Amino acid sequence: MKTTLKTTLTAMAASVGLLAAASAVQANERLLIGSTSSSSSHYGYFVAVNQIINSQVEGVSASVAETGATVDNLRRLGRNQIDMGLVTTNTGYHAYAGLEDFDGRPVDSRLLWVYTVAPQNVVMRQDAEVATLEELEGVRFNPGITGSATEKTTEAVMRTLGISPDYVRGSTTDIVDAMKDGRVMGSAKSGVGNRLDGSSMDIATFTPISVLSLSDEQADTLRAEMPDVAIVDIPEGAGEGIAAYTTWAFGVAVHAHPDLDEETAYQIVKAVMENPEPQANAFSAVRDADLAGMTLEVGTVPLHAGAARYFEEQGHEIPDALKPAQ
Numbered sequence: 001m002k003t004t005l006k007t008t009l010t011a012m013a014a015s016v017g018l019l020a021a022a023s024a025v026q027a028n029e030r031l032l033i034g035s036t037s038s039s040s041s042h043y044g045y046f047v048a049v050n051q052i053i054n055s056q057v058e059g060v061s062a063s064v065a066e067t068g069a070t071v072d073n074l075r076r077l078g079r080n081q082i083d084m085g086l087v088t089t090n091t092g093y094h095a096y097a098g099l100e101d102f103d104g105r106p107v108d109s110r111l112l113w114v115y116t117v118a119p120q121n122v123v124m125r126q127d128a129e130v131a132t133l134e135e136l137e138g139v140r141f142n143p144g145i146t147g148s149a150t151e152k153t154t155e156a157v158m159r160t161l162g163i164s165p166d167y168v169r170g171s172t173t174d175i176v177d178a179m180k181d182g183r184v185m186g187s188a189k190s191g192v193g194n195r196l197d198g199s200s201m202d203i204a205t206f207t208p209i210s211v212l213s214l215s216d217e218q219a220d221t222l223r224a225e226m227p228d229v230a231i232v233d234i235p236e237g238a239g240e241g242i243a244a245y246t247t248w249a250f251g252v253a254v255h256a257h258p259d260l261d262e263e264t265a266y267q268i269v270k271a272v273m274e275n276p277e278p279q280a281n282a283f284s285a286v287r288d289a290d291l292a293g294m295t296l297e298v299g300t301v302p303l304h305a306g307a308a309r310y311f312e313e314q315g316h317e318i319p320d321a322l323k324p325a326q
Helices: 002-027 043-056 070-078 089-097 150-161 172-180 197-206 216-225 264-275 276-282 292-299 306-312
Strands: 029-034 061-063 083-088 110-125 141-143 185-191 209-210 229-232 245-256
Touching: 029 070, 043 264, 043 276, 061 264, 070 083, 070 089, 070 185, 070 245, 083 089, 089 150, 089 245, 110 150, 110 197, 110 229, 110 264, 110 292, 110 306, 141 172, 150 185, 150 216, 150 245, 150 276, 172 185, 172 197, 185 197, 197 209, 216 229, 229 292, 245 292, 264 292, 264 306, 292 306
Parallel strands: 029 061, 029 083, 141 185
Antiparallel strands: 083 245, 110 185, 110 209, 110 245, 229 245
């Protein structure tokens, strides 16, 4: 009889333990983060973010999925297959508004933060004698490597400003070589923060270059007619001898599913904003970056309510276009 009672009590204790363990698992919110190809430096950034979430946000367990980047992540968000993901701000706007690739099929995602900005630099050979964007009319010009976001965005900007260059297509290697030998007079290239990219600096070692600037009127036109891009001022020194200029840009951001719990979103944004070092170690462009400032300057869709709450607590004013959707 004693043996039977002991066995019964042991079984009951085991059952209680299993129930407690099951409850603990249920209390642990599991999130899946869509990133990009594992060969990209951006993938490393998301691994760092994932580690911050798992170490700093109580009750949340996150993991990173390798994906096809922005468009793939937006479609996965729309199908409830991921909770957060990498999204460029221009394409994020298209998805939210149901434009271009998302025409008639909008995807509702909410902005958490922007972690880097890619200014679109119009780099010219100085001997092209092109000093303004208007003077690109009819000039042999590469709008960006074939199939890139830069190419698509540059063409849209030129259409909006009523400028028609003589477009030359090609890969980065093709265009660098063509600019060095004068077959192409200029090219649009994504910058790295406030610096020109490596291919532009390569060209500069062989021939003097300049970077064209938007006029105040052109900048106002883009602000009014192209809400999917940001207008940014680049200080002097983007490259040797390069003066300050104004250009268009898009950011690389982290978006969330609109149903992500507000408190969870708040705690994630707080953890990321307050733990910059792991991010900088994984993705050098983040070092010394003002993530909150970038988010509020170049974000294109409404903030998640949890993210907005954190930024407001830090004294930031939320632009009308980024205020959480009701």
